Amino acid sequence: MDFAGSGIVHMAGGVGALTGAIWAGPRKGRWENPEEFDPHSLPLIILGTFILWFGWYGFNCGSTLGMATLERGYMAAQVAMNTTIAAATGGLTVFILKYGLTRKYDIGGFCNGILAGLVSITAGCGNVECGSAFAIALLGGLFYVAGSVLIKKLKIDDPVDAFAVHGVAGAWGVLAAALFDWGKDFDHYHGWSGFSCMTAEDGSCKTGLGGEGVAANIAEVVAIMAWVAVCSSLVFGPLRAVGWLRASDDVQDVGFDQAKHSPSKGYASTIPPDNTKVIESEI
Template sequence: MKVCLAAALVAAFTATAMSQDSPAELLRELQAQRELLEEQRKELKQMAETQESMAGAMDSAWLVLCGALVMFMHAGFAMLETGCCRAKNASNVLMKNLVNVSVGTLGWWIFGWAFAYGSQAGSFIGTDGFFGLGFYNKDASGNIVPVECDDGNCQSTMLSWFFQWAFCTAGATIVSGCVAERVKSPTYAVFAFCMTSFIYPVIVAWTWGGGWLASIFGVGYMDFAGSGVVHFTGGVCGLAGTVILGPRNGRFENPEEFEYHNIPLIVLGTFALWFGWYGFNPGSTLSMHDKEMGALAAQVAMNTTLSAATCGISVFLLKFVLTRKYDVGALCNGILSGLVSITAGCGNMECGSAVLTGFIGAFFYQAASSLLVRLKIDDPVDASAVHGACGVWGLLATALFDWGKGFDHYHGWSGFGCMTSDDGACSKGIGGSAIAAQLVMIVAIIAWAGTLSTLSFLALRFSGLLRIDDHTEKIGYDMHSHSPPKAYAFSGQDPKLEDSSPQKPVHV
């Protein structure tokens, strides 16, 4: 019996041993598992690289698209300004807008980008990147590769250059409307170059470029998309220009002769600007690589829409109460005023605050517009009221209506989240500092842009290069200097037939 039991145990042990792998087989199995894990690791790395590449491509596509939308705003500026001015200067106004973009592009390429976003010395101004230098590198194989942005948030410095170029030239175009119908075209081209190459870039260096305003009072300024950097700067420069130029001859003696000559162009320009603003504001997220950025862009777009609509209808109704007339031009300027008002705070407000921002912006615009007339300051398109006054309000509203529990939790640049301290907790009690930072920014823009633009226009005035002569102003810049000598063929006839027809006296 014992012998049988022992035999059974030996057989069982032998079977078990036979069923197990030998050491060599175990090593082969472990090696296979290791190779599988290595393959999976490579796949995960490749997936991560692909995801990062796709995110970068999304960001690039987003900024190129939004930059193109902002560039299209020049069509809106051109139409709006042309409609607001007299028909005899229509061609000159259009030419001036085209020259502004062209000259401004060269100014931004030669000096502007470098001063705005180059390596800063003392947080004042950039010092490298002139003429687009430093936009390319060579890899180990000698291939040319684009240089990424300094903060690593975009795949190419050229991408940021393009997007910020659109903002730069838009700011300069604001001045064009203020000085329309009496400034010499070559003179304006000189000023446009100065503004895009030096005046505006220094403001950018102080703010978006990470200069001294970025950390002032420990909280820094807040201007999400440019109520101050772009619009207020343009409004200040434009106001200086129109004051130094003086009013158009007869502007306040015979105001009926200076009414808008083409309401359809004004409305078309307003819609084009409103459309382009969806590149201006949502594009300032500077990214579209994840769900959070998409949600922020949507919030910005919603706030932009609400403020524009609220301010537009508020100005329209206010004007109707004052005059008992429907004023389409006022409605258009009201919409633009709402857009300017929300541009700084569109990323750190909830929708109710955006509506309130637009509503209050209507009174800022109307008060500024009325004050210009009272002071006999001739701004043909009310640009200094729209962009200047509402630019100031936009900066203040950003701090006043910051999204959070009053001033307990300040959000600022953090969007949906609160600004945090070093320990990661939400910062509290900094609302006063935020308002103070905005006030300092307003003063800084007035001091810099106002002083330099005033000196520039005064120098041009005393040299006799600023204003056209009275005869040219009377007959119109188109008749004096353009070919063909008018922008419209109202009769629809062939110009040769019109030239051969009997001439009638023209009263200008």
Template structure:
């Protein structure tokens, strides 16, 4: 084993892990910025629960459900390697030691990914879901659904054997969260005042666009770890290429969204600009290591156009998505996955069809799983808060707290 190479790889993977962790700050800022002040505590509570609960679930059984060690001849659909993360002797296997990184680093890096899928749902259902129902859903979805899907590709399952390709998770992370978000907002219904009597969507402005902007910039930074860490080594050429394609796609996504939204709506909409950047990032994630800079720009720009069309479609369907999560993570996640068969080193009709099959299979599994869990919750504890609670804000009713003190002194 080359000790120097091993150390360099492991250090880079730990840095990437920290960057992915930092993305949760970005998600929190984005979500509270695009929603109303009266629900800030509620959204922050959900984000903190996702990180803490997601990591513990991944430790308890998620990691070994996602990487179960499928043997030759297995169908590659479901296998479980046991509870906990007891490491091999010395904290690494021979495979990890061979120029790679430690078992512990791998667990943390993958654990950060697991929490991201539930964070996507959090933004979509903001301002009207019961906190208890969201927590239960997160436990099931992050604990079971996400690692099972992940095992089909990253764990060496049947999609991997088919040749399905998803470098860093356009489908395995973003669409997995996006499908659940779509089902959840369909079952929840829109926020009070979102749709007029004639069905037209009305804007419900968020309380801090500066925070939302900071959130997107933090997410862009974190994506260097999300995609760059998915190289799974500190290989200088490939890591650098991935960071370049990631950044170019993000920039092009922002431009695509702002150009089309200006044509459609005759104004320079900052929130559409921001979601275009995120759409470009999601779009490049499946094939960031396969694309040239030119191809990355094309993928990102198309993702930006898709954002504008996707947001309009969601409104047309009378679905309420306060942060644009479905357009960003689901629709652009699908686009990014299919783009692997259109652009880059694997482009070709066979690869495109394989990518399509993967999207459909994972989509079907996620929709069915999310629907079952959410319908059970709706029939038992309920999904949505009462009208009065929604109007007055979830912070007061669910948490008995205000996010921002007025600093007034009660002298009585």
């Protein structure tokens, strides 16, 4: 059960990001300074998050493959409601949790919480009810925070928490699609909206998959993780070997915007005076 791609899309991307981060190694000075590197632009992070949220309705609802019939229209509406609940729940869960831990308003965490909620519900948006969508996203937000903390403890430099958001929440979403499937006869696998379904011995649509569905989704998680990790390593490994995977220390000192992009004066207020020669030499 992976209706719109928590596993095959998001978890795959998250594992690929983790593999790339491991091969590339941490940015210069990342773990010497205990404070996090400043984000590039918080307004752009917020804008990007809400663009993604809006696009998710096409991503999830579009997986019904049309609304030509009343049944498919009902299903798309259910998917849209689950998607909305999950996004809001994931964001608020992480926002409240981080405020409780740090007594600070973490807007970046709020945005990643929204995405974690969306990723978590993507697999099960077509076969769970609204209450389940709330629970799935709440746990997805918690798993995102736990994954983010773990990656930092392991000193793996994941600048945008791609693995925690997409890999961890994606794996949870795949498992949740089976764990929260109550066999209500309205999902992709039960043929409620005209799709082919998992057939029982008597020819009817199989419902209440229980352990069989959970086992199948565990197998999906393991298979995708292994496949993506191996294939990504086959790409990132040679790039690291020939020195094409990492930016030089000099470029990292000033950032790609200053070293490689034009006009560099667009960020003049952020350039340390002693790095001017470095920028000129790189250009």
